[in-house]
Amino acid sequence: MSRSLLPLLADGKFHSGQGLAGALGVSRTAVWKQVNRLVTDSVLEIESVKGKGYRIRGGIDLLDIDQVKAALDARASALMTHLEILDTVDSTNAHAMRLAEQGCLTGLVCTAEQQSAGRGRRGRSWVSPYASNLYVSLLWNFTQGAAALEGLSLAVGVAVARALQACDVPHVGLKWPNDVLYDGAKLGGILLEMKGDAAGNCGVVIGVGLNVAMPAAAAGAIDQAWTDIKTITNNQHPKRSRILAALLNELLPLVADFEQQGFTHWREEWQSLDAFCNAPVVLHAGDVPLGGIARGVDARGALQLETATGLQSIYGGEISLRAAS
DSSP, rough: HHHHHHHTTOOOOOHHHHHHHHHHHHHHHHHHHHHHHHHHOOOEEEEEEETTTEEEHHHHHHHHOOHHHOOOHHHHHHOOOEEEEEESSOHHHHHHHHHHTOOEEEEEEEEEEESSOBBOOOOOOOOOTTTTSSSEEEEEEEOOOGGGGGGGGHHHHHHHHHHHHHTOOOOOOTTTTEEEETTTTEEEEEEEEEEEEETEEEEEEEEEEEOOOOOOHHTTOOOOBBBOHHTTTTOOOOOOHHHHHHHHHHHHHHHHHHHHHHHHHHHHHHHHHHTTTTTTEEEEEETTEEEEEEEOTTTTEEEEEEEETTEEEOOOOSSSEEEEO
């Protein structure tokens, strides 16, 4: 019952305990207990004022499955086989991988209000507060193996940038291989995970995390410069359901066509969004940093790094990219 309270409190207004109890068909004591559970489980700040009732100051923006589906275009709607909006999950990518192991079909999309163990690349944690950001994973089955998927994560970055532009979020950039930036600060990230035959039929889970309205209390765990859509747009951004729909409108056609089109179809647009184009950078791979000038990516999505010994192609792995000081 505790989660069913949230839509009633989402508007940010005071609601009496009696009114909430009546709407839910429970006692006022049960409402009080569930409010306390929500505060504990979701780290939500719910005010309780005698004579007024309960409210979530400022309200919350809950995902709405009907709003998401209504905002999908015809092709995305046809390609999506199932949309699951979870309350809390360890990780949407991990959840989608489990579903893949159970034989779930291509086109499955799962998202959640909160992740308890959100993950980024290289095993890093992904800060995932309740009803604040977007955490979404798409399962898609490919038939031509991993070689046909070179550059997929970069193409996904372009799709994310397109979706944000459709939501009037301006001037985002991409950082090779998987970050979405705004003015040098991290706005989002991409995580791809594969299951199956690397040379044939395989399932790929495409995870996207976007900071929409990051609470200051949660941001302390972030170890790099970051921003969110709320800040970028001066709080004029659409609801998270609309942003999710815009993202799916771009992602679903991308994955459906990628084996046929390849990264070549996306390369020029990725280059135009490259936040480190022609900039001095340092690549960190283990204990051996490699400095050079970033010269975009090749047709396979490999970073082109101009070094003292010539142009090198960097294909990924445990590498982080930092601007040279």
